[in-house]
Amino acid sequence: MVQLLDPLLIVALALNFVALGVSRIRAVINAVALQGILLGIMPLFVHPEIGLRGILLVVVTIGLKGFVIPRFLTHAMREANIQHEVKPVVNFMSSLLLGAVGTGLAVVFSYTLPLADEHTDSLLVPASLSTVWTGFLMLTTRQKAIMQVLGYLLLENGIFLFGLLLLEAMPFLVEVGVLLDLFTGVFVMGIIIYHINREFASISTEHLTELKE
Amino acid sequence: MIYLLILFPLTMAAVTFALPSNRWRPWLVPVAALGHLGLVVAVFFQPGDGAAVSGLGGWLMLDPLGKVVLGFLSVLFFLCSLYAPGYLALRSDRPNRVFCVNLLVVLAMMTLVTLSHHLGLMWVAMEATTLASAPLLYFNHNARSLEATWKYLLIGSVGIALALFGSFFLAYSSLKAGLESTLLFDQLVQVAPKLSPQWLHAAFVLLFIGYGTKMGLAPMHTWKPDAYGEAPGIVGTLLAGGVTSCAFLAILRVWQICRAGAEAGFAREIMIFMGLLSMAVAAVFMVRQRDFKRMLAYSSVEHMGILVLGVGIGGPAVYGALLHLINNGLTKGVLFLSAGNIHRAYGSKVTDDVRGAIQRVPLSGALFLAGFLAITGSPPFGPFVSEFTIVNAAVGSGQFLAAGLFLLLLGIAFIGMGATVLAVVQGNPADHTTDNDYHDSIATSAPVLLFMALVLLLGLYVPPPLESLLREAAAFLAVKR
Numbered sequence: 001m002v003q004l005l006d007p008l009l010i011v012a013l014a015l016n017f018v019a020l021g022v023s024r025i026r027a028v029i030n031a032v033a034l035q036g037i038l039l040g041i042m043p044l045f046v047h048p049e050i051g052l053r054g055i056l057l058v059v060v061t062i063g064l065k066g067f068v069i070p071r072f073l074t075h076a077m078r079e080a081n082i083q084h085e086v087k088p089v090v091n092f093m094s095s096l097l098l099g100a101v102g103t104g105l106a107v108v109f110s111y112t113l114p115l116a117d118e119h120t121d122s123l124l125v126p127a128s129l130s131t132v133w134t135g136f137l138m139l140t141t142r143q144k145a146i147m148q149v150l151g152y153l154l155l156e157n158g159i160f161l162f163g164l165l166l167l168e169a170m171p172f173l174v175e176v177g178v179l180l181d182l183f184t185g186v187f188v189m190g191i192i193i194y195h196i197n198r199e200f201a202s203i204s205t206e207h208l209t210e211l212k213e
Numbered sequence: 214m215i216y217l218l219i220l221f222p223l224t225m226a227a228v229t230f231a232l233p234s235n236r237w238r239p240w241l242v243p244v245a246a247l248g249h250l251g252l253v254v255a256v257f258f259q260p261g262d263g264a265a266v267s268g269l270g271g272w273l274m275l276d277p278l279g280k281v282v283l284g285f286l287s288v289l290f291f292l293c294s295l296y297a298p299g300y301l302a303l304r305s306d307r308p309n310r311v312f313c314v315n316l317l318v319v320l321a322m323m324t325l326v327t328l329s330h331h332l333g334l335m336w337v338a339m340e341a342t343t344l345a346s347a348p349l350l351y352f353n354h355n356a357r358s359l360e361a362t363w364k365y366l367l368i369g370s371v372g373i374a375l376a377l378f379g380s381f382f383l384a385y386s387s388l389k390a391g392l393e394s395t396l397l398f399d400q401l402v403q404v405a406p407k408l409s410p411q412w413l414h415a416a417f418v419l420l421f422i423g424y425g426t427k428m429g430l431a432p433m434h435t436w437k438p439d440a441y442g443e444a445p446g447i448v449g450t451l452l453a454g455g456v457t458s459c460a461f462l463a464i465l466r467v468w469q470i471c472r473a474g475a476e477a478g479f480a481r482e483i484m485i486f487m488g489l490l491s492m493a494v495a496a497v498f499m500v501r502q503r504d505f506k507r508m509l510a511y512s513s514v515e516h517m518g519i520l521v522l523g524v525g526i527g528g529p530a531v532y533g534a535l536l537h538l539i540n541n542g543l544t545k546g547v548l549f550l551s552a553g554n555i556h557r558a559y560g561s562k563v564t565d566d567v568r569g570a571i572q573r574v575p576l577s578g579a580l581f582l583a584g585f586l587a588i589t590g591s592p593p594f595g596p597f598v599s600e601f602t603i604v605n606a607a608v609g610s611g612q613f614l615a616a617g618l619f620l621l622l623l624g625i626a627f628i629g630m631g632a633t634v635l636a637v638v639q640g641n642p643a644d645h646t647t648d649n650d651y652h653d654s655i656a657t658s659a660p661v662l663l664f665m666a667l668v669l670l671l672g673l674y675v676p677p678p679l680e681s682l683l684r685e686a687a688a689f690l691a692v693k694r
Binding site: 113114115116132139145148152155156159162163165166168170171173174177178180181184185188189192195196199200205208209210211213 | 331333334336337340341343344347348351354355356357359360361362363364366367370371374377378381384385388389393394396409411412438439442443498
């Protein structure tokens with residue numbers, strides 16, 4: 001079972017590049033949703049003897065990251081009537097390139113990390129660092145509010161991957177709490193997006209420049 | 214009992230949500246605040262040692278440090294809540310259901326942060342305060358408050374996501390050391406000397422940046438001027454006095470683990486550096502600041518810097534920092550609420566329009582001036598005592614550079630802030646600014662006066678029970694277990 005983890009991680013990494021390289025918001029939402037589902041089933045491969053609470057966590061993770069949050073964002077997208085990220089601060093080609101460089105560095109860097117013996121061969125740490133990096137890229141280089149939320153989701157996914165190394169340390173209650181916070185966060189952001197759209201007839205954060213020194 | 218502290222405000226939030234009357238709903242906030250204060254007092258005087266007040270198998274515990282922050286938060290929230298009905302009556306055009314409910318949810322989550330002895334649970338509570346306070350910022354429903362809320366939400370959430378990453382690193386440092394991985398605070402402090410130093414190092418950096426973002430330390434403070442500038446005064450007080458103090462508590466918990474481990478020196482250097490940097494950045498932006506609410510935000514950046522600086526200096530300065538946490542929060546209450554009143558009277562918050570506040574709204578103008586004197590460390594107010602304690606400790610332990618820079622930056626902040634405050638308070642109000650019918654009333658001034666009275670009291674005399682509590686908390690931080 002454990003051998004299946006690496007192929008899953010590679011697919012998850014590939015989805016990072018989909019998210020970075022396309023302008024259709026719908027496609028990015030789908031990529032992040034699929035990544036969420038993959039992340040959701042990973043605990044089964046990391047800790048085969050997972051127990052009932054683990055199964056429950058898997059179900060909740062897949063449900064929230066794979067279905068509820070993407071549904072909600074799709075709804076927000078329709079509501080705001082936008083389909084594309086038109087002019088990112090860094091264009092799509094360069095974003096892909098930066099993403100690739102970041103992923104390469106993440107792999108090299110993880111080899112230098114003092115990991116515990118059982119984790120030295122795993123792709124989990126490089127995948128985690130690379131996804132966090134992708135999330136930051138999206139957060140800083142995209143102008144549409146929805147894209148920034150998707151960047152935040154990628155960032156959380158990256159942290160989730162690291163959390164898989166410590167499934168024992170994170171009790172069920174806390175895991176659920178983290179997911180609940182994530183959901184509420186996206187929910188509140190969605191509401192704010194709705195208001196941004198109503199106020200400016202657009203959800204580009206480039207309009208949000210009135211407050212400065 | 215410990216559960217009640219959290220469940221009571223949440224229940225009151227539900228009741229507040231259910232109450233249909235826009236007019237009577239705000240009165241539930243002070244009722245809930247009074248109940249919370251009563252519960253806190255009851256818990257403080259519960260017989261038995263600290264372990265008696267715990268729950269969830271050690272996940273929740275009221276230690277001396279938590280006591281200081283919890284007690285302070287409860288008083289702060291109570292005084293703020295007294296302001297709420299008067300303020301919301303002035304804003305009777307706006308629905309206040311979400312506002313009142315979220316005030317109480319923020320109170321419950323701040324309480325949970327002070328009680329958490331599990332870093333994961335503390336993280337969940339901290340993030341929840343961010344989410345619950347975002348709608349409070351958006352109360353005015355205009356373009357500017359929208360922008361402020363978006364920045365607050367996004368920067369706050371990303372910052373706090375880094376703190377989660379750091380928490381994971383911390384758990385990993387125990388896994389790497391061959392121990393069972395855990396996020397229980399007491400266990401981590403116990404095994405701290407054995408934790409893998411590299412991972413502990415990285416964890417501290419991430420946690421400090423993460424919770425530092427929430428605290429608003431420079432250079433992660435960029436959301437702060439926008440958020441405090443656009444928020445109603447009562448929300449500004451809660452954020453600048455309450456939520457930031459919770460984030461500071463989170464940093465103290467992490468610091469305690471590092472101190473018990475091999476990272477004490479490194480952590481102290483970072484804290485001294487970041488503290489002074491925050492003070493410097495704040496001082497630069499306070500000079501020639503025309504918007505007096507943004508100026509208060511920079512003052513908050515400055516004082517968050519003083520808090521971490523105090524802990525970094527160590528020794529008696531830790532006591533000073535804890536006292537300053539209280540003094541700063543209470544003085545911010547005076548400043549934000551009186552600034553809110555002045556803002557209301559003039560319909561503007563830039564010094565081009567606002568002049569002669571002491572004539573237009575004498576009480577709020579005078580309180581704003583007094584609050585300025587207090588926060589910049591003039592005797593006989595509370596912040597003077599705590600800042601003096603910190604300088605004294607720095608000089609006493611031979612850290613002359615830090616002490617010198619501290620005094621210099623306080624001086625610059627005094628001059629910068631003074632120019633703006635005096636512009637607001639002095640002079641004659643322009644004719645067109647006086648046609649608004651707002652006047653100081655008991656409802657909007659009495660809470661500010663109470664804040665001011667406490668600030669003055671703490672400057673003249675620190676009550677022995679408070680002093681012993683602070684000493685206990687400082688000792689709790691200093692102990693290597």
